[in-house]
């Protein structure tokens with residue numbers, strides 16, 4: 452693939468405080484961009500990060516035909532490590548097929564990403580715990596106001612150096628269920644990484660915050676009984692010695708971190724079950740002293756321990772509101788692999804020399 456590269460004349464790297472990074476607030480010097488027209492992906496290019504030309508009639512602004520991904524690259528002694536790009540790419544294409552967006556082949560995806568990271572390698576933060584967040588996304592670019600599938604698209608990759616996701620650090624969060632709202636329903640868009648799911652979650656999350664909770668613990672939209680996800684993370688429950696995570700229904704996003712956790716836990720000999728788990732089961736396990744740990748998983752936070760859950764009038768505290776040993780072990784193992792300090796037995800690291 453021939454990528455047309457235009458380098459920036461004014462790098463912003465010296466204006467960036469790499470010691471104090473938030474999440475997704477500053478962006479790398481360059482971006483990758485590619486167009487889909489006449490039935491094929493063409494004109495790959497890397498240009499300075501900046502404004503893009505669009506008309507107000509751009510169909511994706513009106514009807515939301517958009518998909519995205521979120522993965523990370525880490526600075527290590529052995530070079531730059533992109534964590535599990537194949538898996539994120541696979542999910543990007545799954546989201547594409549749900550949203551009627553043309554898929555992108557892996558070679559194109561990884562070549563574009565590698566070239567971008569080679570050019571912006573100094574944007575990968577050196578500080579431990581920090582990383583370069585990578586945001587590939589595709590949006591429909593036809594200009595019309597009718598509801599139909601667009602014939603043209605744009606695929607872009609932008610990057611953002613990030614610090615630790617939770618400002619409080621690796622401290623347990625508080626979750627509450629919502630009796631009123633649903634994030635996604637069976638047969639809907641829940642299994643696709645698409646902005647609509649986030650739009651649906653904003654108001655419930657805001658209301659949860661007003662009540663002093665960090666996120667909503669999503670229950671299925673129909674019976675309001677089975678646990679689906681925790682905020683924009685997958686949910687895990689350590690009950691006795693069984694690690695339970697909701698089985699993938701069409702309303703649940705298949706997290707790459709979820710898959711990483713399942714693989715590691717099985718390798719450690721833990722009994723991992725992907726099955727339905729109701730909120731009532733979690734509350735009774737807590738009552739009986741069998742609920743050991745609860746945590747969310749996602750690329751941004753990796754592991755996010757849960758200290759409290761409220762469901763209707765019941766509030767339970769998990770592991771005394773403290774980070775549990777199992778959550779901590781997973782966090783250490785996964786971040787150890789990220790930074791090339793632990794054995795990459797599963798071949799998850801993709802190195803850029």
Ligand SMILES: *Cc1c(COP(=O)(O)O)cnc(C)c1O
Pocket residue numbers: 521644648680682683684685704705706707708709748749750751
């Ligand atoms: C991205 C995302 C996750 C986490 O997936 P990872 O691949 O682990 O980052 C979970 N739930 C939702 C709704 C998401 O969008």
